[in-house]
Amino acid sequence: MATDIETTGSSAPYGPDNPAPVIEPPRARTSRTPKTTRTNFELYGWLFMRLSGIVLVVLVIGHLLIQLVLDGGVSKIGFAFVAGRWASPFWQTWDLIMLWLGMLHGANGLRTIINDYAERDSTRLWLKALLYTATVFTILLGTLVIFTFDPNIR
Amino acid sequence: MSSAVMDKAEAEAKQPASHLITATFRIRRFNPEVSEEASWEDFQLEIDPKERVLDALHQIKWEIDGTLTFRRSCAHGICGSDAMRINGRNRLACKTLIKDLNPDQPITVEAIKGLTLLKDLVVDMEPFFQAYRDVMPFLVTSGNExxxxxxxxxxxxxxFDDTTKCILCAACTSSCPVFWNDGQYFGPAAIVNAHRFIFDSRDEAGEQRLEILNDKDGVWRCRTVFNCTEACPRGIEVTKAIQEVKRALITRRF
Structure with a gap:
């Protein structure tokens, strides 16, 4: 094996005085390493995932049952069906809570995935910017539709 | 009858190595003074399957290739020097018997992951011990001694009996996918050693340690993957300890 080094034509023949670079994991603490945060944000985020998950199990399974299984299943869904449900404040609230919890739950989950997997700081920044923009847009649009829905629209 | 016994004894004397088997050890070698690439190298050994992987490494280093580099100190599962990735799992080479590894196939041995590889099976443990020092792993008290x-x-x-067993071998921390990926996550071993003092009735700095682990790179980055619990050669329930620290943080806040 040692004789192969010369024949491969490597630009840098490594030796005791010229060792190959070792691969440093991004863990060495430098001056650019972010300082400790001293906030409870991660605690609240972690807790929110558990609590919203429990509520979402009820909301989403109930939603799927009503929409897809009970009373004729998916074939009954139409403009009139949605208009009928959103005439009641109960279903408005249900859908609003499901929208907010679902979006925030999913966004927080994606945030942790980006934190875990994005390797470069700029990648992380842009992915998070995209995620937060999409989340805010969807939540605002959904909320607007639920509150301003007009069953008489033509 | 006596001749039969004689024959058997003679036959055994003629084949003193009958209990040995041929095992292949596939070791990931890296030497920055030769090449920047790490590569697998096979070694065939005649070895007793009741021996440990560490004995096989000794046999290779002492009889075949003296350049093989690895750490070991006590060789009896206490010092925590020889954690390595054997057949894809983090274990102590001195506590892993060859017969438990299916020696019919090549046994792979490589350095633990997530830490800088320096040579062959030796990694830079400094980030691991940095996280350990950060959680203040010593008794803090006030008042007169x-x-x-x-x-x-x-x-x-x-x-806190379970977490006193830690030998700081880094098998858990270097099996954690969050530690592999990025950043400053403390890693399971540091949290286990914080747990050992947080739940010690004699210690008075539990609050400080909880505050340190409440950081964004603290316990909340744990994804309960359970790799650490499976890797621990001392049988510590590492994930349970991390969850107990999380619970202590939550019950402290609310």
């Missing part, structure tokens, strides 16, 4: 030992009930001692 007692003239005798600090007494503790058996129940209070039992509370």
């Amino acid at each position: 007692p003239t005798r030992e600090r007494l503790q009930s058996a129940e209070d001692r039992e509370r």
